[in-house]
Amino acid sequence: MRRHGKFPWFAYLVVILGGVAMVMPFLDMVMSSFKGAGEYGVIPYKLLPESFNLDNYREAFSQLELPRLFRNSVIVTVSVTVSVLITSALAGYALAKLRFRGRAVIFRFILATMMLPPFLLLIPTFLIMLNWPLAGGNDFLGRGGDGGLTTSLLALILPFTVSGFGIFLMRQFMISLPDEMLEAAKIDGANQWQIWRLIVLPQTKPVAITLGLITFIGTWNEYIWTLLISSSDPSLQTLPVGIQLLQSFLDPDRTMPIVMAGLVISTLPVLVVFLVFQKYYVRGVVLSGLK
Amino acid sequence: MTTAVGRVGDDRLAASPARRLGRLQREGRAAYLFLAPALLFFCVFLILPFVFAIVLAFSDWGGFDLGTLKWAGTANFGDVLSFDGTFVKLILVNTLLFAFGSVFLATFGSVLVAYCIDRLAFQGFWRVLYFLPVVATVVAIGNVWKMMYQPAGLINGVLNKLGVNSIGFLSDASYALPSVTVVQAWASIGGAVLILTAGLKAIPEMYYEAAEVDGANSWHMFWSITLPLLRPALLFVLITQFIGGLQSFALIIVMTGDGGPVNATNVAAFEMYQRAFKYGAxxxxxxxxxxxxxxxxxxxxxxxxxxRRRGEETS
Structure with a gap:
């Protein structure tokens, strides 16, 4: 407690001022989403709207096809999260607990995958999706079709189904599970699949929540790849992309409050999930920082 | 003989080298089955695109028909790296300024905030507060700040109240890059605060107690205890955020649309994106x-x- 007693007034001042800077943009977002025509973009600036009317929210629903955007976001996010959890738990177990030739090499390879920045793979991955064999009218060599996989929601899911970081996180966690327990199950006649499914998997719950949350939030907010894929097929838009594109349609002074209403709607689910599980998220960030 | 421990012992004694080998082979087969989905994925979505990226960088190709791809040697690099072109002189400089600027601001801010939070009650609450931008989509962050930067927005409103004239944060070419840099820093401060507060917690209390006995004030303690012992966490934050800053361009698409005004906010990854998907180059x-x-x-x-060098020093 001695560390706390020193100069708390100064610490409070810094943290509260910084906290205001952190919260103000979100407050402005919420307040602007209630501003009516003639209230937004007027000098002098006022933070509070004249009334809390819901016109912008109604407008957002009619202009944006929010249900479709929401559905796409949910399908993509849930698929990616479930897939990352399963594949990470499988690979993490092999790397943590099984003895086999090439284990060290594969583990190093997994670490190296985290060093490849996403922007480098953007162009070739797009071209690969476009020329995906036997999809979107392509022949088995990936030629001749119209758009390949880029016309399907799979294009937003497949490139994110496995995460090197996820495998690393799972492996680090599983390595600390006691060997005796796995050995005992083996003696009792369990095969590796049963050991993984019945003994290892139930114990990974805390790290699975951390990884699931990081993946969920990252996928829900993903922007660049979705923008690229949906630029030729708008039916694939997710919430962030759909809301951003609304901007280019109409006069910005009129659309900005509607965009803000859309953003409030799209941010709320992640915010709720984050606040409920924030303990796990925080631990994940710290773990990834102190490896 | 019925206890698990006893049976493990018996098994070890009875196992001939051949049987142990057989078990290892079975374990190896299982291991590769467990790894199969991940390895397959990395072949298709990592190794293949990586090789493709290298091939593309050395080739001359427009359109989508692989048959028309021609080997171009290092011509592309010649074009990109020529000192008369905009890429090195303008865009790469912007990229470095954006990355350096945001990392400097975020690190300075997060050290200050983390050090102060460590002294307060309700630390969890404060950390979550600073972490909120990390949870928001870049579309929300970019648009809200774009709105606040407008002539009729919050920031100019405050400036006007203080008697300062409005600033065209995003429309004036000399302000645009610093303006987006501040937003990048704002968005990344929360992650840094988390890692740094964890680093601060790891510093033993007794160092501070000893320093206090010797009559050191808070400022001394910060410079001679906190900062040196925080160095590993600080270095990690600095480098990961710098790498992140070098490759991030989503914020710039959202806030300026085209890297404008006149290339003022154009960065390398965004130029790459435009060249590829707008011009097909x-x-x-x-x-x-x-x-x-x-x-x-x-x-x-x-x-x-x-x-690694630090690891060797301490061990």
Whole structure:
């Protein structure tokens, strides 16, 4: 407690001022989403709207096809999260607990995958999706079709189904599970699949929540790849992309409050999930920082 | 003989080398089955695109028909790296300013905030507060700040109240890059605060107690205890955020649309994106990506080298 007693007034001042800077943009977002025509973009600036009317929210629903955007976001996010959890738990177990030739090499390879920045793979991955064999009218060599996989929601899911970081996180966690327990199950006649499914998997719950949350939030907010894929097929838009594109349609002074209403709607689910599980998220960030 | 321990012992005694080998082989087969989905994925979505990215950087290709792809040698790199062109002189400089600027602001801010939070009650609450931008989509962050930067927005409103004239944060070419840099810093401060507060917690209380006995004030303690012992966490934050800053362009698309005004906020990864998907110049775009990748790889390897050297020092 001695560390706390020193100069708390100064610490409070810094943290509260910084906290205001952190919260103000979100407050402005919420307040602007209630501003009516003639209230937004007027000098002098006022933070509070004249009334809390819901016109912008109604407008957002009619202009944006929010249900479709929401559905796409949910399908993509849930698929990616479930897939990352399963594949990470499988690979993490092999790397943590099984003895086999090439284990060290594969583990190093997994670490190296985290060093490849996403922007480098953007162009070739797009071209690969476009020329995906036997999809979107392509022949088995990936030629001749119209758009390949880029016309399907799979294009937003497949490139994110496995995460090197996820495998690393799972492996680090599983390595600390006691060997005796796995050995005992083996003696009792369990095969590796049963050991993984019945003994290892139930114990990974805390790290699975951390990884699931990081993946969920990252996928829900993903922007660049979705923008690229949906630029030729708008039916694939997710919430962030759909809301951003609304901007280019109409006069910005009129659309900005509607965009803000859309953003409030799209941010709320992640915010709720984050606040409920924030303990796990925080631990994940710290773990990834102190490896 | 019925206890598990006893049976493990018996099994070890009875196992001939051949039987043990058989068990290892079975375990190896199981291991590769467990790894199969991940390895398959990395072949298709990592190794293949990576090789493709290298090939593209050395080729001349427009359109989508692989048959028309021609080998171009290092011509793309010649174009991209020529000192008369905009890529080196303007865009790469912007990229470095954006990355350096945001890392400097975020690190300075997060050290200050983390150090102060460590002294307060309700630490969890404060950390979550600073972490909120990390949870929001870049579309929300970019648009809200774009709105606040407008002539009729919050920031100019405050400036006007203080008697300062409105500033065209995003429309004035000399303010645009600093303006987006501040937003990048704002968005990344929360993650840094988390890692730094964890680093602060790891500093033993007794150092501070000893310093206090010797009559050190808070300022002394910060400079001679906190900062040196925080160095590993600080270095990690600095380097990961710098690498992140070098490759991030989503914020710039959202806030300025085209890297404007007149290229003022254009950065390398965004130029690559435009060249590829607006003009279909796969070769030039891939050469740009490769240049940026080499810069990032060099920094990553430097970080690993520093971390390893420190590891040897302490062990």
């Amino acid at each position: 796969w070769g030039t775009a891939s050469a740009m990506a490769m240049v940026l990748f080499v810069i990032i790889l060099a920094i990553t390897l430097l970080q690993l080298w520093v971390a």
